[in-house]
Amino acid sequence: MLIQQVVNGLTLGAIYSLIALGYTLVYGILTMINFAHSEVLMLGAFMALGLAALLPAVFGTGLVGLVGMFVLSMAGAGLINVLIERFAYRPLRNVSRLAPLISAIGVSIILQNGVFLWISTQSLRFPEPVAIGQVEVFGATISSLQIIILGLALGLMALLHFFVEHTKLGKAMRACSDDIQTAGLMGINPNYIIALTFFVGGALGGAAGVLYGMNYGSIKYNLGFLPGAKAFTAAVLGGIGNIRGAVLGGFILGFLEVLASGYIPNGAQWRDVIAFTVLIIVLLVRPSGLLGEKIAEKV
């Protein structure tokens, strides 16, 4: 039972982590919460649904089709996030701190209602990209879906790590995150780097949306809200703005939920209460999150 629950926690945590990365990347550069991120995630899932109907003709089914659907949905979600930044956030960037926040909430409502009104008000069936089988490992039943989800999520996180730490663009991103004005003076185009950050964050959100759809088999216009809120929590728990923190926070939240509903009698209905109680306690002890650094006041 323990191994089974560990696998359950890992799958849930991997999805939370991917979403949390989108929040944390944007916050790291703009110190702004992108409340529309949960909708980017939802749109990623819907794009994958649309592509799943079109793509088999191009790529065939099976792994190639899955990767094609995945990559295109990620690119689409990334582009949407860039457009949101360009039209809803950039014009307000230097106005006040509250204006882009309200704009973000507005974008979130517009996108959600757009899908509600134009696409579907109901749960839509999400296709199974590959046949799902079960593997027995030490008495735990692991579905191939869980392995795919975990593999893809960890792969993307490794890719992000490599991008941020070992490429020139990643270096520019880190520089902007440290001090965007100075980075600008050093010849980095901040608008370009911000757009890039939104693209990367959106693509990760889109990937999470596709994984979410695959994992639960159906998608709906409001699917982004709950995981979005939880992933945001995970990002804060790990220390918002910190990439490793987002991943850590996501997995911790996933495990907390699994532990609550799996081991505490009648814990399923208390799981959110338990998870958020732990969050409050952690924040009381470490206000800037587990891996967050104390930010020195900029003078």
Add this chain to the structure above:
Amino acid sequence: MIFRRIAAIAAVALVAACGPKEKTIKIAVAVPLTGDMGTEGQGLRRAVELAVEEANAAKRFPYKLVAAPYDDRADPKEAVNVANLIISDPSVVAVVGHYNSGCATPAAKVYARAPVAMVSPAATNPEVTAQQNSPDWSGPRVVFRVVPTDDVQGSYAATFAAKKLGKKRMALLHDKSPYGQGLAEEFKKGFLAQGGKIVSEDGVSVGDKDFKALLTKIKNDASKPEGIYFGGLYTEAGLLLKQMRELGLNDPFAFISGDGAMTFGLFDVAGDSADGAYLSIVGVPADELPSAKKFVDDYKARFPNDERKPFDHFGYEAANIILAAMERAGGPDREKIIAELKKTKHEGVLGTTQFDDKGDTTSKIVTMTRAAAKKRAFDTVR
């Protein structure tokens, strides 16, 4: 100036609209028209429309009848808003609705204030009508329903699990809603009375997606449950089924649920995993009712592109019972209709419908069905 001109145009339009036209009387259909339960509500709306159109075509009344749809979004707060909207429209004479027990219970209080009759085609929690006998109920009794209640359905499912499937230990789940929890509690009562054992009880939240941890716990429970009884709606039921199968909980490990999960949406959420789930439905499916043959054919002819939903024949019957009461009342008078509804003895698609002193139908039939995912059907278990 411009405003005055607009006002003048509006006045002309208003006069034109009110011109020499026959009087319009509305039957409100207060159901979820959007959201996950939207397909069910749309089905009920079509069924009531069909009944109303037939009455118009047969010229049963000297005025034009329309079915006026109101969307309660399966949300109790919205249901109260909608109910207030309905009672403030004097051309509405009675209500067919609501679909969810959680919506019907608070909305009924609003209807009692008017008073206007509410005939529910689907809300199965006993409280929907029973609340009228409580001391804090103000106003007359206005609630009726054409479906048997969860105490009947839950205990039927319990007997089915114990006798027919030979289960001795079951795990109980519900979605914490008045409908889901009520149903699960009735099942528990019945199953314990049959000598069975409930090994665990858990609540889940509507909107939750991940039940893997909970199902893992049930799967590894030391007292080895032989199945799950779930009180709730199809979205959560479908996700439970899908994740059960992923964890290797297959037949003969049983999944039993009620009418809230018995709809085609279950196949959209669970896919092939829905196969083999046992789902009870109050009354008899329309396809197996000889008295509903004409309704089934007419429905297909009128709405050739829409799937008929499991509760549509109840919606049709509810509308016809209201129309019959209005006929006996001799006019579109809200209070007279309520008085006549109490005396109902209606021969229709459900057979004979009569209401007891609470407003519940005296018919107590429940049917058990089994989901067949490949053909998107619920086969009756005999």
